[in-house]
Amino acid sequence: MIGLACVLPLLVGTVLLGGGTELSGRTATRAGVVGALATLVLLVIAWSTHAVVDVPWLPALGLRIHLGLDGISGPLAVLAAAVTAAACLTTWGERPRGGSRATFVGCLLITLAGAVATFAARDALLFVVAFELVLVPMWVLITRFGDERDPQARREAGARFVLYTGFGSTLMLLGVLLLVSSAGTADLRALGAARGDGLGTATQVTIAVLLTLGLAVKVPVWPLHSWLPLAHTTAPTAGSMLLAAVLLKMGTYGLVRLPLATVPDGFATIAPVLAVCGTVGIIWGGLVCLVERDLKRLIAWSSIAHMGFVALALATGSDTGVAAALYANIAHGVISALLFLVVGGLKHQWGDDDLRTPRAALREGAPVTGLLLLVGLAAGLGLPGLAGFWGEFAAVIAALSPAADRPDLLFVCCAVVAAVGAALAAAYSLRVARLVWLGEGHSADEDAPAAELPRTNLLAGGLLALAVLVLGVLPGLLLAVTDPALVEVVTR
C-alpha cells in the first residue's frame, strides 16, 4: 500500500509529462487533483494499517526499498498530498505560462512522489535518493513556468536553487555515507534505536555537522537561506505552495530523523550553534519583512522566520522541543500554502506584487479572498486558535527548559529573542493586512474594486484555511498522533 502511494503520483506524473501538449489542460488538472487525492487516501490507509515495504533494490550498494509511515512522517506525507491536490486545483483558474499545463501538473505530482518517498523512507540511502528526486521537477517549475517578466532572473533563480540545495545535499550525502559506514546499517529505525552507540565523539560530531549543514540549507536556517526568497519570487503559485509546504518540511524532517535521532551526542555539541542561527533567523526574517517591497518575497521571508522557531525547538533536544518543532512544521506547511495560494493569485491578478503601489482593499471588493489572506496572516503571527500558535509557543517553552546537556543560559536568551520575534511577526502581518486587506493609500473611487480569485483557488484556499482552524482549535488531534512516535527520535 505504501509502495503504491509512492508509485501512483510518479506514474500519473510521468504520464502527464509524456502527454505534454497532447492532453488538454482541464484533463491534466483533473488527473492531477485525482492523483493527489488518491495518493492521500492510500497514504492514510497505509499509515493506519502500518503497511511496510522492504525489498532489496541494489544489493551491491546495500540499498533497499524500505518504506513505512509512523506518527512523525505520517502527518507530513498527508500534508504533502493535500497541498499538492490544492496546488493542482489552482492550475484550473490560473493557467501556467511558459509551457503546457500537463507538464506543469506532471512536475507537481513527481514532486509529491519524491516527497512521499522521502517521508516514508526507512533507509538512510533511500532517503537521500528520494530527497534528490524532488529537485528536478522543482527546477523545471521554477525555470520554465516561473515569473514570465524576466527570463534572466528565472534562469538565475532556478540555477541558484539547484546549485545551492544540491550543494547541501552533497554534504548530507557525505554525512549519510559516513554514518552508514561507521554504524554498519542504513536502517533509520535501527540507527535511531542505537542512539549513536559505538560511535566515537569525533565521528558523531563530524556526522552531525555534515548532516545538519546539508539539511539546514533545505530548511533553510539562517545564514543559508538566500536561495529561498529568490526561488519563491520566481516560482509560480503552485510551485511556491509546494516549495513552502513540502520541500522545506523535508529539511526539518531530515533534521529530526538523521542528526537528532542517530547521533544525539554529536548533535548536542552543535545544537547551541543551530539554536543561535535559528533565533537570528527569526529576528532577521521578521525585520526584513518590515521593509520588503514584494509581497510574495515578504511571505518567503516570513517562512524563514517561522523555520527559525522550528530550528530552535529542535536544537533544544528535549521531547517538548521535538514535539513543538513537529507541530510548528505541519502548521507552517498549511499556513504558508494558504498564504502563497492567496498571494500568488493576487500577483497573477495584479501583474506584479510591489507593495508600494496602492491596491484596492480586498475587504471591500473581494471579501472571501480577503478573509483567506487574513486567516493566513493571523495564523502567521501566531494567533491562538489558529495553527501557528501551538508550535511556536511550545518552542519558547522548550527553549526555557532544554535537554540536560544544553547550555541553559544561551537557550534562555534564545527564548527571549524568539518571543520578541513573535511580536515582529505581528508587525509585519498587520503591515500586509493594512496595505492589501484594508487598501491603505488607495482611494475608493480611483479605479476598479478588488476582484476575487478564481473559484477553484478559493475552494482550495478555503480547505487550507479550515485545516489551519482545526489544527489551531484541536491541537490534541495531531499531538496524540505524534506523541507515541517521539520515543523513536529522542530520549524521554
Place this chain on the structure above:
Amino acid sequence: MAWMLLALPCLTAALAFGLARRGSLAALVAVLGSATTLVLSVVALAGAPTGARGAPFAEGQGSGPGSTLGGIDLTLQLSLSTTSAFLVLVVVLVTLLVQTYSAWYLADDDRRGVFHASIALFAAAMLMVVLSADLVLTVVGWEVMGWCSYLLIGHWSRREAPRRAGHTAFIVTRIADIGLLLGVSVLIAGAGTSGRAEVIEHWTSAAADPGTRSVALVLVVIGVLGKSAQLPFHDWLLDAMEGPTPASALIHAATMVAAGTVVLAQLLPLLLRAEPARALLGLSVAATMVLAAICALVEPDLKRLLAWSTISQVGVMLAPLAAAGTGPTAGAALGHLYGHAIFKALLFLTIGWLAVTRGSTAAGALVGSGRSHPVALLAWAAGLVSLAGIPLVLGGLTKEHVIAAVGEDVGARGLVAHLVLGSLLVTVVLTAAYATRALIVVVLGGEQRVRARAVMPAAVSGILVVLAVASIVGGLALGGRLPDAGHVPLGLFVLVLALVLLGVAVGYALSHLGVQQRLVDGRAGRAVGAGLGVGTLQHLVVVRPVTALARLVAFLDREVIDTYVRAAAWGVLGAGDAGTTAHRRSRPASGLALLGGGLLAIAVITAIVLVGAS
C-alpha cells in the same frame, strides 16, 4: 457547564459570521445567542461550587481534554466557581446589552454582521480567560481578545484613523504580551504542566527558585500593564476611541482592560510571593491613576474623557493586587471590576446615543445634550454618580473596598503600598471633580432651552435604565459571590465621603469660575487631546529604530550574505565555461589540468571525511 458557557458564544459568533451578509438576521442571531448565554450563566451561577479559601477560581475542579506536548502536560481545563460564574454573568450581561444596542447603532452599516460576530467572539475570549484553569488557555483567550479588538476598533476601515488605531492597539498590546508569553512560558516550563493549580503548587513549594518566580511574575505584570492600558502603554486605549461606541463600551467595561485584573487575581498566590512584580505594578498604577484622572479633567472630547477615566479606574482596580495585604486582595479588585463594568458600560452607551443626536463626541458639541431626553439624563447622571464614588452606590462601595483593602495595616507593607494609598485618595478627589465636569457639561450647560426631543428607541432606553439601576443598587448583588473584599470602617467611610464632596466642589468651582474652559482650550487641553505625545514618543523610541534596523538587516542580507551565494553561483558557472573552453581546445595540457583538478578535489574531500572518521 464551563465548556458550554464558552461554546455558546463561539457558536453565536460562527452563526453570525455565516449570516454576515444579511445584517439584520445576523444581529438577531447575535442577540438571541447572547440571551441564551445569559440564561445559561444564571443557571451556572446557581449551581456553581464555592471555591476553596485562597482559590476562589476552583482550579482543582476543572474539566477538559488533557493532552501532552512532549514533556509538558497540557491540561486545557476550564473550571467553574461562584466567583468565576459571577464574573461570567457580568461579562455576558454587558455583551447582551452591547449586542442589542449595536443592532440599533449600526443599523445602517453594511458590515454589521461581521461586527456582531466579532463582539460574540470577543466575549467568548474573555469568558475563556475568566473560566480558564490552565495557563495556556488563559493565553489563548488573552490573544484572541487582542485580535478581536483589532477588528472592532478598525471596523470602519474605510477611514484612515480607525485603520491606524486598530493597528496601534494590536501592536502595543502585542509588544507588552512578549512579557506575558515569556512569563507564562517560564511558569509552565518550570512546573512541567500548564494546569494552574499545579503551576501554583510547584512555584509556591520550597523547591521553586524565588528569583525565577519573581522574574516570571514581573514579565506577566508587563503583559497585564499593556492590556490594561497602564503607563507606559496607555496610548492605544485613547486611539481606540475611533472604533464604534458599542465596541468601546465592551472593551472598556467587562473585557479587555479588565482581563489583566482577572489573570493577576488567578495568579495571586504567586504574585504575593513576588515583591518586585508587585512593586512594578504598584508604581505603574499609582502614577497612572492620578495622571489619567488629571487628563480626564482637561480633555476636550467627552468620549476620550471616558477613556482616560477607564485608564484611571483600571489603575484603581489593580491597586489592591499591587499593594493590599493577603486577605481581601482579590475580592476588592474583582469587586471594582464588577462595579466599573456596569457604570462604564452605561456611560459609553449613553454617550453613544448623545453623540448620535449631536453628531460629535467633542465636549463643545454635547453641551446641554442630556436635557433632550429624560432617560439619557438619568443614565448619564447615574453613571457619573457611580463613577464619582458617592458612598453606598455601586461604584462608591467597590471603591471604598479597594481603599480599605490597601489601607489595612499599610504600615507593615513598605513604601510602594503607601504610594498607592496616597494615589488612591488623590484619585478619589480628581474622579469626583471630572465626573462633576462631565455632568455639568451635558446636563446644565448651554443657555438655550433644548426644545427638540430626540428619538430614543425603546430597546436603547431599556438598556440604559437596566444599567442605570444596576449602577446605583448593584452593590446588593455582591454578597458572598466574590471573595471577601474586607470591610469598610466608619472613619474611612467618612473620609471618602469628605474627599468625594471636595472633588465635587472642586469640579463645580472649576467650571463655575471658567478655569475649566481655559484649561481645556489651552495648551494643557491640546496636549491631553494628543495623548500627551506618547504616540510620538513611541514612534521615536520603537518604530524608527526598528525600521532602521530592518533596513540595515535587509542591506546586510543583500550585500553581504547574498554576495557569497552569488559568487558561488558565478564561480560554478565560470568554472563550467572554463571547462567548456578547455574541452574545445582539447590540448593535452588542459586534459591533464582537468584530471589533476578532479583528483585534487576528490583527495581533499576524502581527507576531510577520513579526519572526521578517525
